[in-house]
Amino acid sequence: MTSLAIFGAGTIGGGVANLLNARGLVSRMVIYDKNRDLQEAQRLDILHTGRDVEISTDPEDMRNCDIVICTAGLPRNPTVKTRADLLHTNLPAADSCARYLNGFSGILIVVTNPMDIITWYFHTITQIPKNRIIGFGGQLDSARFSYTLHQLDIQGPGCILGEHGEHQVPIFSRVDPSLPESKRNEVLSDLRGSSMEIIKGKGATEFGPSWHISELVRIIARDDKTCIPCSCILEGEYGISGCCLGVPAIIGKEGICEIEQWDLDPWEHAHMQAAGTFVSGLCRTLEGNK
Numbered sequence: 001m002t003s004l005a006i007f008g009a010g011t012i013g014g015g016v017a018n019l020l021n022a023r024g025l026v027s028r029m030v031i032y033d034k035n036r037d038l039q040e041a042q043r044l045d046i047l048h049t050g051r052d053v054e055i056s057t058d059p060e061d062m063r064n065c066d067i068v069i070c071t072a073g074l075p076r077n078p079t080v081k082t083r084a085d086l087l088h089t090n091l092p093a094a095d096s097c098a099r100y101l102n103g104f105s106g107i108l109i110v111v112t113n114p115m116d117i118i119t120w121y122f123h124t125i126t127q128i129p130k131n132r133i134i135g136f137g138g139q140l141d142s143a144r145f146s147y148t149l150h151q152l153d154i155q156g157p158g159c160i161l162g163e164h165g166e167h168q169v170p171i172f173s174r175v176d177p178s179l180p181e182s183k184r185n186e187v188l189s190d191l192r193g194s195s196m197e198i199i200k201g202k203g204a205t206e207f208g209p210s211w212h213i214s215e216l217v218r219i220i221a222r223d224d225k226t227c228i229p230c231s232c233i234l235e236g237e238y239g240i241s242g243c244c245l246g247v248p249a250i251i252g253k254e255g256i257c258e259i260e261q262w263d264l265d266p267w268e269h270a271h272m273q274a275a276g277t278f279v280s281g282l283c284r285t286l287e288g289n290k
C-alpha cells in the first residue's frame with residue numbers, strides 16, 4: 001500500500017491525513033509540521049482512530065515515501081485579496097519542504113498557495129522530473145463550477161483550467177457553448193469569490209480541498225489513468241511555457257502520464273493565454289531565488 005508524507009499538518013494537511021487514513025488509502029505516513037505541538041496532536045488524533053497505520057514525524061523519512069504533499073504555508077484570510085498575494089510569504093515553506101526531497105523518487109503534490117507558482121518553484125529548486133510534480137486545485141475549482149452549473153440547470157460536470165486563482169478558466173464549450181458571454185463573465189466572477197465566502201465564514205476552506213486531494217492520491221495509488229484538471233509544468237502545451245498551469249492531464253502511478261490538448265473556443269483561449277501571461281510573469285520573478 002501507499003506511503004505518504006504530509007509537510008504542514010494544519011487544516012488541510014491534517015484533514016487529508018485523516019481522510020486518507022479513514023479511507024484506508026495509506027499504510028505508512030510521515031506527518032511533519034514546524035509547530036511540534038500541532039504535529040504531535042495530529043499524530044495522536046489519527047492513531048486514536050485505531051486504524052492500522054504507521055506514523056513517523058521524522059522529515060528525513062519523506063524522501064522514501066511514494067507521495068509527498070506540501071500543505072505548509074499561510075492560508076488566505078479576508079484581508080488577503082488573491083492567492084498570488086501569498087507568494088513571498090509562502091516561498092520559505094516550499095524551501096523547507098524541498099530540503100527533504102533530495103533523492104526522492106515519488107510524486108510531489110503541491111497544495112500551498114499560490115499553488116501554480118509554488119509548483120513551478122519546486123520544479124526549479126528540486127531535481128524531481130516534471131511528470132512527478134502535480135499542482136492541486138483544478139479538481140476543487142471544477143467541483144465549484146459544477147455546483148454553479150447545477151444551480152443554472154446546466155448539465156455538468158464542469159472543468160476549470162488555467163490558474164488556481166483569479167485567472168481560472170471555466171470551460172463552457174464542453175457544457176453549454178451557447179451561454180452568452182455576459183453570463184460566462186458573471187459565472188467567472190462568482191467562481192473567483194467562491195472560496196472567500198468559506199474563508200469569511202469558518203476561517204479556511206477544508207472539506208472540499210481535503211476530499212479532492214484524497215481523490216488525487218487514490219487516482220495515483222490505484223494507477224487509475226483518469227483525466228483531471230491539475231497544474232502541470234508546461235512546455236508549449238496550449239501555446240504556454242515557463243510556468244505551471246491547470247490543464248487536463250491523465251494521472252496514474254507515474255504521475256502525469258499525458259497532457260490532453262483540448263480545443264478551446266475563442267473566449268476560453270483568450271482567458272487561457274491571459275492566465276499563462278500572468279503566471280509565467282510571476283514565475284520569472286523567482287529566477288533569482290533558485
Ligand SMILES: NC(=O)c1ccc[n+]([C@@H]2O[C@H](COP(=O)([O-])OP(=O)(O)OC[C@H]3O[C@@H](n4cnc5c(N)ncnc54)[C@H](O)[C@@H]3O)[C@@H](O)[C@H]2O)c1
Pocket residue numbers: 007008009010011012013032033034035038071072073074075076086090092093094096097110111112113114115136137140164204205209
Ligand atoms: N491548492 C488548493 O486548492 C488549496 C486549498 C486549500 C488551501 N490551500 C493552501 O494550503 C496552505 C495551507 O492551508 P491550511 O488551511 O492548511 O493552513 P494552516 O495554517 O491551517 O496550516 C499550514 C501549516 O503549515 C505549517 N508550516 C508553515 N511553514 C512551515 C514550514 N516551513 N515547515 C513545516 N510546517 C510549516 C504551519 O505550522 C501550519 O500548521 C495555504 O497556503 C492555503 O492557501 C490550497
Ligand SMILES: O=C(O)C[C@H](O)C(=O)O
Pocket residue numbers: 075076083113140195196205209
Ligand atoms: O481560496 C483560498 O485561498 C484557499 C484555496 O485555494 C481554495 O480554493 O479553497
